[in-house]
Amino acid sequence: MAARTIVTEYLARVEGEGGMRVEIDGDRVADVKLNIYEPPRFFEAFLRGRPYTDAPDITARICGICPVAYQMSAVQALERLCGVTVDGQLRALRRLLYCGEWIESHALHVYMLHAPDFLGYESAIEIARDHPEIVAKALELKQTGNKVMTVVGGREIHPINVRVGGWYRTPRRAELLELVEPLERARDIALETVAFAAGLPFPDYVREYELVCLAEPGEYPIDRGRIVSTAGLDIDVSEYEEHFVEEHVEWSNALHSVIVGRGSYLCGPLARFAVGFEELTPVAKSAAREAGLGPGERNPFKSIVVRSVELVQACDEALALIAAYEEPDRPAVEVEPRAGVGWGITEAPRGILYHRYELDDGGAIRTAKIVPPTAQNQRAIEEDLRAVVESHVHTPDDELALLCEQTIRNYDPCISCATHFLKLDVERR
Amino acid sequence: MRVFGIGNRYRHDDAAGLVVAERVGGTPFEGEPVGLIEVWSGEDAVLLVDAVSSGAPAGTLHRLDAVAEPLPPALFAASTHHLGVADAVELARALGRLPAKVVVIGIEGA
Numbered sequence: 001m002a003a004r005t006i007v008t009e010y011l012a013r014v015e016g017e018g019g020m021r022v023e024i025d026g027d028r029v030a031d032v033k034l035n036i037y038e039p040p041r042f043f044e045a046f047l048r049g050r051p052y053t054d055a056p057d058i059t060a061r062i063c064g065i066c067p068v069a070y071q072m073s074a075v076q077a078l079e080r081l082c083g084v085t086v087d088g089q090l091r092a093l094r095r096l097l098y099c100g101e102w103i104e105s106h107a108l109h110v111y112m113l114h115a116p117d118f119l120g121y122e123s124a125i126e127i128a129r130d131h132p133e134i135v136a137k138a139l140e141l142k143q144t145g146n147k148v149m150t151v152v153g154g155r156e157i158h159p160i161n162v163r164v165g166g167w168y169r170t171p172r173r174a175e176l177l178e179l180v181e182p183l184e185r186a187r188d189i190a191l192e193t194v195a196f197a198a199g200l201p202f203p204d205y206v207r208e209y210e211l212v213c214l215a216e217p218g219e220y221p222i223d224r225g226r227i228v229s230t231a232g233l234d235i236d237v238s239e240y241e242e243h244f245v246e247e248h249v250e251w252s253n254a255l256h257s258v259i260v261g262r263g264s265y266l267c268g269p270l271a272r273f274a275v276g277f278e279e280l281t282p283v284a285k286s287a288a289r290e291a292g293l294g295p296g297e298r299n300p301f302k303s304i305v306v307r308s309v310e311l312v313q314a315c316d317e318a319l320a321l322i323a324a325y326e327e328p329d330r331p332a333v334e335v336e337p338r339a340g341v342g343w344g345i346t347e348a349p350r351g352i353l354y355h356r357y358e359l360d361d362g363g364a365i366r367t368a369k370i371v372p373p374t375a376q377n378q379r380a381i382e383e384d385l386r387a388v389v390e391s392h393v394h395t396p397d398d399e400l401a402l403l404c405e406q407t408i409r410n411y412d413p414c415i416s417c418a419t420h421f422l423k424l425d426v427e428r429r
Numbered sequence: 430m431r432v433f434g435i436g437n438r439y440r441h442d443d444a445a446g447l448v449v450a451e452r453v454g455g456t457p458f459e460g461e462p463v464g465l466i467e468v469w470s471g472e473d474a475v476l477l478v479d480a481v482s483s484g485a486p487a488g489t490l491h492r493l494d495a496v497a498e499p500l501p502p503a504l505f506a507a508s509t510h511h512l513g514v515a516d517a518v519e520l521a522r523a524l525g526r527l528p529a530k531v532v533v534i535g536i537e538g539a
Contacts, residue, residue: 112512125516128523136524143467146460156460 002026006401011408013113013123018415020404021251022385027393032385034378034408036252036415047368052078052337052359056162059355059370063414064157065108068101068149069348070370071162072223073355078164081342081359082335089328090166091223092321093152096176097159098222098346099318100148103186104156105349106307106314107145109412110193111138114304117406118200134196137189141311144179144186148318151175166332176322183322187315191287193308198291200305203403206298207387209380210262211271214347220279220313221272223346228275229265237343240354246371254415257376264379267351268411269306273297281320284313300384300410307412337363348373350412374413381411430530431472433458433465435479435514442487442538446478449536462517466526474530479514481505481535491535496527504535 006022023030043062047055055074060067072094079086086094111134112124121127128135146156151171153159161168212233216225227243228234235243246255259265273288277295280288288294288309293302339361345354351373358366388407392400434450434457437443447457455478458465469475481491481504493500499522500515512520514533521527 124512125519125523128520132524135520139463139466139520139524143464146464150460156464 004397006397006404008401008405011405013116013405013409014413014415018413020385020408022389022400022404024389024393029386029389029393032382032389033251034382034385036254036378044368044370047357047365050365052082052357052363052365053164055355055357055365055368056164057158057160060158060162062370062372065105065414066101066348066350066353067158068097068153068162069346069353070355071159072098072346073344073353073370074357075162075164075344076224076346077342077344077355077357078359079335079342080344081340081357082164082337084165084333084335086166086333089326090170090332092325093167093170094162095223096318096321097149097152097162099314099321100145100152102145102222102314102349103190103311103318104142104145104149105412106311107138107142107193109349109409110197110304110307110311111135111141113412114406114409115197115200117402117409118202118304137192141186141189141193144182144315147182148179151179163332165335166330168331170328170331173325173327176325180319180322183315183319187283187312187319190308190311190315191283193311194287194291194305197305197308198293202299202301203388203406204299205301205388205391207300207384208298209266209270210259210264211274212259212265212267212376213271213275213352214345215275218279220276220281220317221347227345227352229259230271230274231262233259237345237354240343240345240371241356241369244354244371244376246375252378254375254378255371256379257371258379264383265376266300266380266411267373267376269303269310269350270297270300271351272347273306273309280309280313281316283316284309287312301406303410303412337361350374350414351376372414374411374415377411377413381408381413384410430474430476430532431469432456432476432478433469435459435462435465435477442536443480445480445536445538449478449534461512462514463512463520465514465517466521466524469521469528470526472528475528475532477514477531477533479505479533479535480538482538483535485537487537487539489537491533491537493533493535495531495533496529500533 018036021033056071059070149156154161211230214221214225215228354371356369432455434446436446450457502515505514
């Protein structure tokens with residue numbers, strides 16, 4: 001077969017701006033590049049000199065889909081630095097807010113961004129023309145996530161209620177109880193979503209990744225825990241930079257993150273599911289089993305099913321958190337800033353999000369470092385692209401380009417986050 | 430006819446729709462555009478006011494009939510994160526949840 005290049009200049013259905021280029025020489029894949037051309041956004045530099053209290057609101061602006069992840073990693077890092085523990089209902093509310101974000105983000109990705117690949121549609125709008133009942137439920141699910149964000153976070157996009165030490169205002173119990181009925185409906189829709197996703201046609205593909213996520217006994221990984229991997233890594237967040245390094249590559253404005261001495265790794269739903277399977281709620285676990293999924297699942301195309309199981313988990317957990325909610329005496333604990341370094345890491349919908357801050361003794365930020373999940377997954381995405389193209393080298397270019405895009409969307413990449421924005425080139429020679 | 434002003438108060442001229450809604454007694458709408466499908470349910474006629482960017486001189490008014498034809502997505506592209514106003518209208522149309530009359534006034538930003 002002749003040399004050829006497959007190029008997607010502007011990837012649709014991803015958050016942000018990027019492209020892809022695959023060069024094929026005969027039966028051999030010569031080169032694969034995930035090309036992130038969204039310009040760098042310099043958030044870490046904006047933070048320098050700002051008061052530590054600004055970090056959750058400034059970093060939330062990195063992303064309109066997962067602002068809560070930024071807020072949660074930021075407050076965790078700064079509270080650790082200042083020697084403050086936020087627990088009880090204040091912490092439970094944070095997990096509830098995070099569940100809201102998982103619901104809206106996963107519902108968007110499963111139905112609006114990823115499902116069209118499996119069903120052969122250009123967009124969710126086309127699905128809606130043929131199957132309005134599916135898309136109507138997807139919207140209801142997403143809107144329920146948004147409602148949780150509004151009630152707990154004060155606003156559905158870029159919540160305004162999160163502060164270092166807790167909250168500006170904690171919700172009344174009656175306000176949370178209004179979320180119960182929509183969340184119960186959302187959990188039913190999420191269960192239907194698992195069955196829907198499990199029935200999609202999946203390319204026959206598995207790869208042994210090093211999967212990395214958080215682990216906390218008794219909890220599905222969301223807002224805290226040690227950093228663990230399927231290759232035996234088990235570290236505190238303060239050790240993150242000893243094990244994970246960022247490298248610049250000339251074809252991407254997002255840094256590539258690798259594990260020292262080993263290379264690429266994968267974070268996100270597949271990792272959380274592999275490590276945290278036993279921590280799923282009984283409803284989520286049985287939904288996963290009925291879908292034929294177990295913790296050994298390594299087909300990245302099935303991440304859409306795992307995301308659906310996580311939708312059940314997030315709805316179920318949100319309901320449990322609301323049932324157990326008691327209004328706290330005060331919305332936040334006292335925080336006294338001090339000089340030092342603090343680290344925070346939480347599970348954004350698409351994977352682990354690391355923050356490190358260094359403060360001076362007046363509480364001003366001296367340096368900040370943010371490593372978003374898409375930057376961490378970039379190397380693994382390129383390796384998947386290479387393997388998928390190698391196993392489909394005789395597939396016609398247009399079909400292959402679609403398969404490559406689907407592969408990229410397995411990871412729900414948030415390009416905006418990674419540059420702190422996607423475009424696909426396949427070249428055949 | 431119910432008026433919805435769409436936009437972001439903190440994003441300069443993108444606040445134009447909100448300001449109009451407040452002046453005429455309409456509803457400012459600052460959330461995700463797909464949320465419109467929920468808030469306009471039950472309405473027979475709605476007027477949407479939003480800032481647009483087409484390259485025309487600032488202050489130019491565009492009047493569009495969203496029932497007659499799809500909105501040009503590029504005119505309302507303010508974010509790559511969310512489904513925009515044009516997507517919300519098309520989703521609503523596909524779902525049979527588009528009010529009988531939807532007039533969109535686009536105000537060209539600077």
